[in-house]
Amino acid sequence: RYTLFMSAFDKISKSIDSIYKKITQNNSSRAYLTLENLQEPYLEGIKFNAIPPSKRFRDMEQLSGGEKTVAALALLFAIHSFRPSPFFILDEVDAALDAGNVANVANYIQERSEDLQCIVISLKDTFYSKARALVGIYKDQKTASSSTLTLDLENYRD
Amino acid sequence: RYTLFMSAFDKISKSIDSIYKKITQNNSSRAYLTLENLQEPYLEGIKFNAIPPSKRFRDMEQLSGGEKTVAALALLFAIHSFRPSPFFILDEVDAALDAGNVANVANYIQERSEDLQCIVISLKDTFYSKARALVGIYKDQKTASSSTLTLDLENYRD
Amino acid sequence: GYIEQLEVENFKSYRDRQIIGPFKKFQSIIGPNGAGKSNLMDAISFVLGVKTSQLRGSTLADLIYRPDGQQLDPNASCSIKLIWFNEETREDTVFQRRIVQKQGKATSEYLIDAETVKKEEYVDALKNIGVLVKARNFLVFQGEVEAIASQTPKELTAMIETIA
Amino acid sequence: GYIEQLEVENFKSYRDRQIIGPFKKFQSIIGPNGAGKSNLMDAISFVLGVKTSQLRGSTLADLIYRPDGQQLDPNASCSIKLIWFNEETREDTVFQRRIVQKQGKATSEYLIDAETVKKEEYVDALKNIGVLVKARNFLVFQGEVEAIASQTPKELTAMIETIA
Ligand SMILES: Nc1ncnc2c1ncn2[C@@H]1O[C@H](COP(=O)(O)OP(=O)(O)OP(=O)(O)O)[C@@H](O)[C@H]1O
Ligand SMILES: Nc1ncnc2c1ncn2[C@@H]1O[C@H](COP(=O)(O)OP(=O)(O)OP(=O)(O)O)[C@@H](O)[C@H]1O
Numbered sequence A, B: 001r002y003t004l005f006m007s008a009f010d011k012i013s014k015s016i017d018s019i020y021k022k023i024t025q026n027n028s029s030r031a032y033l034t035l036e037n038l039q040e041p042y043l044e045g046i047k048f049n050a051i052p053p054s055k056r057f058r059d060m061e062q063l064s065g066g067e068k069t070v071a072a073l074a075l076l077f078a079i080h081s082f083r084p085s086p087f088f089i090l091d092e093v094d095a096a097l098d099a100g101n102v103a104n105v106a107n108y109i110q111e112r113s114e115d116l117q118c119i120v121i122s123l124k125d126t127f128y129s130k131a132r133a134l135v136g137i138y139k140d141q142k143t144a145s146s147s148t149l150t151l152d153l154e155n156y157r158d
Numbered sequence C, D: 001g002y003i004e005q006l007e008v009e010n011f012k013s014y015r016d017r018q019i020i021g022p023f024k025k026f027q028s029i030i031g032p033n034g035a036g037k038s039n040l041m042d043a044i045s046f047v048l049g050v051k052t053s054q055l056r057g058s059t060l061a062d063l064i065y066r067p068d069g070q071q072l073d074p075n076a077s078c079s080i081k082l083i084w085f086n087e088e089t090r091e092d093t094v095f096q097r098r099i100v101q102k103q104g105k106a107t108s109e110y111l112i113d114a115e116t117v118k119k120e121e122y123v124d125a126l127k128n129i130g131v132l133v134k135a136r137n138f139l140v141f142q143g144e145v146e147a148i149a150s151q152t153p154k155e156l157t158a159m160i161e162t163i164a
């Protein structure tokens, strides 16, 4: 149990800092995991800390909405590095992000989509315009049903 | 107790439908409150239902994120009609709204700000550009502090 | 591999049979509020075996298409097919889950390449392609992203243990 | 009347004394993630007497400015002034709340036009201008708007009773 747990924990905590730096496009940001109980870690908790660019240590609870979103995405991709799933589905994760963070997150996902499928629901054109293809959904009044249109963006790329 | 409760309930439930129609800019939308217990209403619950434009009755729980946001704002302004406060403070209430709903909500707030002060935190320029004045907040790296700039938009209106 | 296409039939706001796709490696889903974007994510989550309470429904029957304001037709059923493309073998696998009603009770059926299988076999087949539904660390439902960063230390340990 | 101006001193991410305003009837607060927008709403809520747990703090001392990574200075204090303009009498009223630390314990002081008053008197003066802090139906904190529409019927009754 200890070995299993630690192999997961080690891999995730080694990768979270570089992923967070990459998403925030800033080497001054830091993210790390600390074990509350070193002997039997699975009995206690794991503290997650993320320090946004050009800030210093502060309790996770005091981060702003947008800062928490970026930290959460870094954690998710770090967990993925240990237990990779073939795809991600993200539903309006950009809701609390300012324009700068939307661009950072969209760029990161575009890069990651080389090796894993990312399906992203978004209302922001600065996000979804980076995708390779779009599914547009509308409510068809006549049939009282959702209907879809598919658009391959790769035809429009310069 | 009955009279006090009912005077609040009556006023709120009379105004909620017209407010919801006004925010959604659509007369086919409907919103209403129903009492679970007619004799002693304060002992039971009040059911709130909102039916988005061109849809028919559906349980509130099945509404989408954006549809719930618009319904919530209608309820807030209906409650305000009974117990008016001199100002509202709204922190990124537009996060889940599509462009159409942002425009509707921003227009409604602009109209209401004739008789009540609305202080709105938003990341969307389609929303905050309708305000009369802006406070821009930035993090000053040198002093490690939030700093502000004030901008009177009325100088720029045509 | 990756999700190549979906076939949605009478699921939530999607009436009749609709084929959605092809999906690419970076795929976006867009549309106005209330159009059915989150319902499409629910459809993918449903075919992977995610439980109904996570899909904004209280019973299986809630997931079947129902015109606004009407009761559910006791004979109605719904089905989701997920076409999975394996990049190495260049072959498709069709994962399907459907809901049928019998005497007013709704139950799920699981099929792989049109053959009915037990849920355990279905879940194993998903594991083989790298999809560990129990962990769900690859699905972020609407409004839940911030909560991932605000988990208590104990919750974080539990999350790591499920995937260890 | 309406909020005309704020004076923020050593509150959360706002260091030293800053005067913010004048505010208009439709006022917007903008800026990047983490700049301090929600902290400004917390400042207004604080001066109205909203309790600390609603302001993302566990103790009063959490609300005092602290440089990142450092311990709180045991002599530090903070203060918020809200300048209220009455449109009929065309007069200003200054509502002020501050936190002072004595022997490691932080306490609140309430002042109206620079005169210290008891909390009850302060709350009454706010009621006179139409601000019923207990009901809080005019403050929507970040991330809480959808929950207003998803309240249970009992919660809705409780909400109506507070304002009745
Ligand atoms: N079983 C069902 N039958 C028919 N319609 C349904 C069913 N379940 C949910 N709906 C409808 O689906 C709509 C919600 O769709 P969904 O939550 O996918 O919207 P969305 O596109 O994600 O919107 P948003 O951008 O606001 O999040 C609701 O209007 C609801 O009435
Ligand atoms: N007592 C304090 N002293 C100094 N800084 C603080 C204090 N409390 C909170 N902060 C800082 O304030 C920042 C958060 O500010 P706030 O929540 O107002 O951001 P915001 O502008 O609302 O961002 P978003 O758009 O992401 O919601 C955090 O980075 C936090 O470290």
Ligand SMILES: [Mg+2]
Pocket: B064, B065, B066, C037, C038, C039, C142
């Ligand atoms: Mg949605």
Ligand SMILES: [Mg+2]
Pocket: A064, A065, A066, D037, D038, D039, D142
């Ligand atoms: Mg904020």
